[in-house]
Amino acid sequence: MKKKIKNILNKKRKSRIVSLTAYSKNIAEILDKYCDIVLVGDSMANVLYGHKDTHKITLQNIIQHTLSVKKGIKKSLLVVDMPKGSYSNKRLALKNARKIMNLTRCDAVKIESNNKNFSIIYELVKAKIPVMGHIGYTPQFQKKFKIQGDSINAINKLLKEALTIEKAGAFSIVLECLTPKASKLITNNLKIPTIGIGSSSNCDGQILVTDDMLGMSGFYPKFVKKYALLNRIIEKAVKKYTREVKLKKFPATKNFLNGRKY
Ligand code: KIV
Numbered sequence: 001m002k003k004k005i006k007n008i009l010n011k012k013r014k015s016r017i018v019s020l021t022a023y024s025k026n027i028a029e030i031l032d033k034y035c036d037i038v039l040v041g042d043s044m045a046n047v048l049y050g051h052k053d054t055h056k057i058t059l060q061n062i063i064q065h066t067l068s069v070k071k072g073i074k075k076s077l078l079v080v081d082m083p084k085g086s087y088s089n090k091r092l093a094l095k096n097a098r099k100i101m102n103l104t105r106c107d108a109v110k111i112e113s114n115n116k117n118f119s120i121i122y123e124l125v126k127a128k129i130p131v132m133g134h135i136g137y138t139p140q141f142q143k144k145f146k147i148q149g150d151s152i153n154a155i156n157k158l159l160k161e162a163l164t165i166e167k168a169g170a171f172s173i174v175l176e177c178l179t180p181k182a183s184k185l186i187t188n189n190l191k192i193p194t195i196g197i198g199s200s201s202n203c204d205g206q207i208l209v210t211d212d213m214l215g216m217s218g219f220y221p222k223f224v225k226k227y228a229l230l231n232r233i234i235e236k237a238v239k240k241y242t243r244e245v246k247l248k249k250f251p252a253t254k255n256f257l258n259g260r261k262y
Contacts, residue, residue, distance in 0.1 A: 004077045012193045017205025023065045028072030040066045042081040047211045057083045066104040078106040084140040090123045112138040118168045125169030133165035133173040149182025175199040198223035
């Protein structure tokens with residue numbers, strides 16, 4: 001097993017796992033200093049491309065953005081989302097996961113569970129491709145955003161799904177929008193770490209979409225804490241630039257290029 005994956009597994013019940021999403025080098029470079037896991041998420045569909053769901057993101061989109069992110073990563077575990085439709089059967093999943101791993105040199109792929117595709121995880125792991133699972137609200141398979149695990153029945157179903165994913169060989173699992181009760185039971189019963197998003201502090205680690213926590217995406221459900229209001233900072237800078245260009249205050253003499261100096 002690769003050292004980076006081992007390090008993530010070793011954190012279970014010892015220290016919290018810090019994860020965020022990245023779609024380009026500049027952000028990845030900052031995240032890499034602090035995060036254990038950086039995810040190139042298919043949330044880029046909403047955040048970057050303005051789609052209403054994640055379904056239109058292609059393998060090519062994911063590979064292109066991962067190539068950029070990879071340039072900013074030195075130490076974090078780089079996980080890449082497999083887009084909808086790219087792992088719908090074993091042969092396709094293997095072909096596409098290999099393509100992502102070989103072209104980007106990332107560390108692992110993530111696939112969303114539809115409570116049926118466990119053998120896909122098994123197949124990839126058998127081929128030495130580390131896999132992160134994803135249960136609860138899974139945007140590739142569920143249309144409506146809904147809290148998951150709000151009855152005993154639903155919690156037991158989620159636990160069974162998580163245990164099957166673990167048995168198939170996944171090294172960790174994202175729990176999206178689970179009730180605190182569900183995430184606690186699953187985290188306590190799994191040997192692999194759980195990474196929560198909107199699933200309380202009962203998980204072994206947390207992940208957020210970086211653009212959401214920076215206040216840039218316009219999508220702020222209750223589970224998102226805005227750690228900055230970057231949209232306001234950017235707007236202020238653009239406004240100042242606009243004013244200075246119009247007033248001919250920019251470029252000032254010090255911004256002129258003299259001779260061959262760059
Ligand atoms: O696509 C994504 O960013 C994700 C996270 C929300 C876990 O899957």
